[in-house]
Amino acid sequence: MSRHLDIDVAIIGGGLVGSSAALALRGMGFSVALLDKGFCGAQASGVNYGGVRRQGRPREQLPLSQRAHAIWPRLKERIGIDGEFLRSGHLKLARSEAEMAALEAYAEAVADQGLDLELVGHNGLRERFPWIDGSILGASLCAGDGHANPRLVSAAFASAARRAGAHVLENTPVTGLTRNGEGFALEAGEGIGLSARVVINSAGAWADRFATDFGEPVPLSRIYPSMIVTEPLAPVMTVNIGMEGGGIYARQVERGNVVVGGERGLPLDDPDFSRPRGAGALAIMNRTAEIFPALRHAQAIRFWSGTEAAMPDRNPVIGFSGTTPGLLHAFGFTGAGFQIAPGVGEVLAELVRDGRTPTPIDAFSITRFSRPPVPPENDDRTSHGSGAGPHPEPQSRGAST
The missing domain is CATH 3.50.50.60 (FAD/NAD(P)-binding domain)
Known part of the structure; x- marks a missing residue:
């Protein structure tokens, strides 16, 4: 040695x-x-x-x-x-009555854990977060997250x-x-x-x-989360976003870039490494444009993936x-x-x-x-x-x- x-x-x-x-x-x-x-x-x-x-x-x-x-x-x-680090709050969106019921059930189940969750209905969502598409039924807000x-x-x-x-x-x-x-x-x-x-x-x-x-x-298995970041944009998103049931998560950093995820990358021949899938990246971009109309014309400037244990x-x-x-x-x-x-x-x-x-x-x-x-x-x-x-x-x- x-x-x-x-x-x-x-x-x-x-x-x-x-x-x-x-x-x-x-x-x-x-x-x-x-x-x-x-x-x-x-x-x-x-x-x-x-x-x-x-x-x-x-x-x-x-x-x-x-x-x-x-x-x-x-x-x-x-x-x-x-x-x-930015304590922006974390807003979890519900697209259906079933998803909203799941958010309500979760809030009740963890009410004694100090998360201080706030359930937000459709009208409240439109008033406080007008940059979210009107088809979203409601949400749960954890103001202390970020x-x-x-x-x-x-x-x-x-x-x-x-x-x-x-x-x-x-x-x-x-x-x-x-x-x-x-x-x-x-x-x-x-x-x-x-x-x-x-x-x-x-x-x-x-x-x-x-x-x-x-x-x-x-x-243990491996997963390969895949992310996209956009060009810097004018301030749009005021909270860290998640979706009940999965599918997309998004946040905007102070310099204006929006980071979006929700798909999996593709492992390479050496499974220690992966790369984003073209179809997956396109799916994330389309989903983002649907839920956040202000991002419909945003340019994606970088894609990446990584290796995680599950x-x-x-x-x-x-x-x-x-x-x-x-x-x-x-x-x-x-x-x-x-x-x-x-x-x-x-x-x-x-x-x-x-x-x-x-x-x-x-x-x-x-x-x-x-x-x-x-x-x-x-x-x-x-x-x-x-x-x-x-x-x-x-x-x-x-x-x-």
């Missing part, structure tokens, strides 16, 4: 989850290495739509989403930039972690990971070896490989391994990880330090997909569970921030 690092925590995957965990762990005094096979924030974390929304999430995600919600307004003090620039935010968390003292190793794929005594031995890049007492698997669409290596196969129940995997002490997982956000990722990073840091977190995460346990094997009495891979329990070494070396 040409280089060796002995650290407390190794994080595989430099997306927003891994980077925010690295930053939080450094604030607690842990030594950290953040490893990415490419550039930090270059995959799903940096190419997504940029919605910062709580509305529409499953109820079990809302405590975590609320935790992250408190972080977004404080981005500048945390990572040095505001990431173009949007941000993922290309800025994801890279900035990694940069902040580096400034805080984390070893940030880009273009450094993990080629070997084994349990070694009280910790783990990792091989990465060209001749880099690491010894870590804790490993966090936040490798996104590539995380299933590491889970499988420790006896925890998961039904789970069949649309909930992520977050928490301790069911087979291996000191191993934590955080992946599979199914296109909805951008908003909650800073909260996930804090939760992971608490799990490392304390072995538990006050934020409910039991619904995200990796053990929900299979019953873990019962290890022999002399096997050191005793389960720590997915939420609370005895914390793995090391202990915190400094004050928590």
Whole structure:
């Protein structure tokens, strides 16, 4: 090995989850290495739509989403930039009576979760949002939600972690990971070896490989969201837009460009990569022109796609391994990880330090997909569970921030 690092925590995957965990762990005094096979924030974390929304999430995600919600307004003090975060509100549109009924049912089901949803009828929609086509029946507004620039935010968390003292190793794929005594031995890049007492698997669409290596196969699949951005336009859209039942989402940034999504890209021969589909891009553009008449003559100037991990129940995997002490997982956000990722990073840091977190995460346990094997009495891979329990070494070396 040409280089060796002995650290407390190794994080595989430099997306927003891994980077925010690295930053939080450094604030607690842990030594950290953040490893990415490419550039930090270059995959799903940096190419997504940029919605910062709580509305529409499953109820079990809302405590975590609320935790992250408190972080977004404080981005500048945390990572040095505001990431173009704008608390614009998130307006979810209903095209039919059935969709409006679904919005009403959701609002009732999460009324105790602090989202402060406001149901808006057809007449109110026309009065307050005249730039939306009159065929839209109604909507649900979450005024505290918003949007941000993922290309800025994801890279900035990694940069902040580096400034805080984390070893940030880009273009450094993990080629070997084994349990070694009280910790783990990792091989990465060209001749880099690491010894870590804790490993966090936040490798996104590539995380299933590491889970499988420790006896925890998961039904992870890949999705390829596709986005379009228009030329700068005069201010039109005052809120971040979503649709009940899917089909389109759109937001306008301060410089005037409108970002629109709602279709899937096409994976290439190497499924790590994808490209937008011509038919899909055209479908998004036509749908946008139908719902937002002011955009009918807007020029699309850029198209892109990315690779994301999806789970069949649309909930992520977050928490301790069911087979291996000191191993934590955080992946599979199914296109909805951008908003909650800073909260996930804090939760992971608490799990490392304390072995538990006050934020409910039991619904995200990796053990929900299979019953873990019962290890022999002399096997050191005793389960720590997915939420609370005895914390793995090391202990915190400094004050928590």
